[in-house]
Amino acid sequence: xxxxxxxxxxxxxxxxxxxxxxxxxxxxxxxxxxxxxxxxxxxxxxxxxxxxxxxxxxxxxxxxxxxxxxxxxxxxxxxxxxxxxxxxxxxxxxxxxxxxxxxxxxxxxxxxxxxxxxxxxxxxxxxxxxxxxxxxxxxxxxxxxxxxxxxxxxxxxxxxxxxxxxxxxxxxxxxxxxxxxxxxxxxxxxxxxxxxxxxxxxxxxxxxxxxxxxxxxxx
Amino acid sequence: xxxxxxxxxxxxxxxxxxxxxxxxxxxxxxxxxxxxxxxxxxxxxxxxxxxxxxxxxxxxxxxxxxxxxxxxxxxxxxxxxxxxxxxxxxxxxxxxxxxxxxxxxxxxxxxxxxxxxxxxxxxxxxxxxxxxxxxxxxxxxxxxxxxxxxxxxxxxxxxxxxxxxxxxxxxxxxxxxxxxxxxxxxxxxxxxxxxxxxxxxxxxxxxxxxxxxxxxxxxxxxxxxxxxxxxxxxxxxxxxxxxxxxxxxxxxxxxxxxxxxxxxxxxxxxxxxxxxxxxxxxxxxxxxxxxxxxxxxxxxxxxxx
Numbered sequence: 184x185x186x187x188x189x190x191x192x193x194x195x196x197x198x199x200x201x202x203x204x205x206x207x208x209x210x211x212x213x214x215x216x217x218x219x220x221x222x223x224x225x226x227x228x229x230x231x232x233x234x235x236x237x238x239x240x241x242x243x244x245x246x247x248x249x250x251x252x253x254x255x256x257x258x259x260x261x262x263x264x265x266x267x268x269x270x271x272x273x274x275x276x277x278x279x280x281x282x283x284x285x286x287x288x289x290x291x292x293x294x295x296x297x298x299x300x301x302x303x304x305x306x307x308x309x310x311x312x313x314x315x316x317x318x319x320x321x322x323x324x325x326x327x328x329x330x331x332x333x334x335x336x337x338x339x340x341x342x343x344x345x346x347x348x349x350x351x352x353x354x355x356x357x358x359x360x361x362x363x364x365x366x367x368x369x370x371x372x373x374x375x376x377x378x379x380x381x382x383x384x385x386x387x388x389x390x391x392x393x394x395x396x397x398x399x400x401x402x
Numbered sequence: 403x404x405x406x407x408x409x410x411x412x413x414x415x416x417x418x419x420x421x422x423x424x425x426x427x428x429x430x431x432x433x434x435x436x437x438x439x440x441x442x443x444x445x446x447x448x449x450x451x452x453x454x455x456x457x458x459x460x461x462x463x464x465x466x467x468x469x470x471x472x473x474x475x476x477x478x479x480x481x482x483x484x485x486x487x488x489x490x491x492x493x494x495x496x497x498x499x500x501x502x503x504x505x506x507x508x509x510x511x512x513x514x515x516x517x518x519x520x521x522x523x524x525x526x527x528x529x530x531x532x533x534x535x536x537x538x539x540x541x542x543x544x545x546x547x548x549x550x551x552x553x554x555x556x557x558x559x560x561x562x563x564x565x566x567x568x569x570x571x572x573x574x575x576x577x578x579x580x581x582x583x584x585x586x587x588x589x590x591x592x593x594x595x596x597x598x599x600x601x602x603x604x605x606x607x608x609x610x611x612x613x614x615x616x617x618x619x620x621x622x623x624x625x626x627x628x629x630x631x632x633x634x635x636x637x638x639x640x641x642x643x644x645x646x647x648x649x650x651x652x653x654x655x656x657x658x659x660x661x662x663x664x665x666x667x668x669x670x671x672x673x674x675x676x677x678x679x680x681x682x683x684x685x686x687x688x689x690x691x692x693x694x695x696x697x698x699x700x701x702x703x704x705x706x707x
Contacts, residue, residue, distance in 0.1 A: 289609075289612065
């Protein structure tokens with residue numbers, strides 16, 4: 184599902200965010216990415232979600248070669264994945280329902296299916312009662328759950344989440360993790376960045392990143 | 403939800419910003435409209451003076467009744483001539499004496515001498531603005547001059563040339579002012595649209611990141627721009643009409659004295675339609691150009707997180 188070979192990401196400066204990254208994540212895996220702030224977690228997730236381009240190396244995600252993807256194809260690649268951004272990235276003048284429905288509208292799904300699916304996923308994240316509210320009226324935790332609902336609504340093959348529980352209390356964080364596990368059990372590959380080691384199940388695969396270098400954590 | 407409904411919804415949700423844009427764009431359009439209206443009416447007003455060209459056709463001393471009849475018949479058949487009036491030499495002398503003998507009493511002693519030639523006083527038909535030129539009038543004068551028995555054709559050439567020069571200058575200066583104001587207005591309109599689209603940059607980024615195609619993102623923006631352009635042009639027509647009515651009522655007496663009251667007019671329906679269409683196009687094209695700059699598939703990379 185995810186293949187990185189000798190990937191580098193360098194920002195003007197130059198700032199070397201990622202150095203010689205090699206990583207393979209198979210279909211259906213549940214993988215955690217850990218590391219201190221500024222280690223390169225967000226940079227890596229930006230590359231995986233075609234949020235940014237690699238400086239060097241080879242990057243393949245969900246069957247798409249992101250190192251050479253054209254501007255026309257990038258939209259179709261993004262439809263195959265679900266991304267939870269650290270800063271939620273919700274459209275402020277659209278209701279919770281409309282924000283969550285966006286990925287389905289983009290795919291031109293039928294309104295009846297959109298209604299049913301959005302209601303279902305809002306129920307999963309416990310926000311059915313907020314469907315008609317605007318994001319600015321929600322708490323940080325609720326906004327995060329809306330972002331998660333939007334990332335799941337189109338049943339993506341790969342779910343990437345950057346600190347998805349960063350704004351949630353421990354109880355809700357565990358609930359969200361359970362939700363991710365259920366999604367993973369349905370066959371979706373899940374790759375989550377987190378600071379919170381308590382949320383990582385003992386049997387999970389964990390990758391650590393520090394100063395732009397990646398290493399597999401043996402547990 | 404249809405694309406148009408999406409555009410309308412997005413327009414309503416950014417009501418304050420959109421209304422501000424309508425106001426700014428509307429005022430700019432009004433400036434252009436007012437300049438065009440002034441230019442159009444000044445031209446029409448002055449043209450109505452100049453288009454009433456009068457000519458005097460003097461017959462030669464040797465010309466007889468037959469030649470006079472032929473000239474009269476030729477004048478009657480010329481479509482450029484609205485009316486003519488024959489003035490024989492005695493009548494011409496009498497008119498001259500009536501006007502000037504009071505000022506120069508010595509003229510009465512010359513009553514047995516008649517230096518006046520028989521003449522036709524012509525008034526030309528109203529000349530279409532597109533054909534109105536010195537050459538056009540000169541050509542008519544030459545055709546009449548070539549008729550047998552015609553001694554001279556006079557039409558105040560010097561006055562006419564000065565008038566045409568004045569009209570050319572007037573046209574050029576109103577065109578220049580209109581161009582400068584239009585350019586400045588379009589720059590303001592462009593900035594207003596850019597500000598509007600910039601406000602929605604985040605929305606474009608989000609739509610891109612969840613897989614929206616450029617077409618999906620751009621069409622509602624362009625429609626929204628077209629709605630803004632439509633409202634701005636409609637606003638400018640309304641405001642322009644109010645100002646026009648106000649100016650006309652304020653200066654009606656002066657307008658009547660100048661004899662151009664029936665020549666002044668607001669824009670005709672076709673021109674109004676052109677203004678509306680231009681407004682819609684400016685709004686839509688402006689939005690498209692702005693959104694195209696942002697929505698290139700990688701807008702999030704261009705923005706610092």
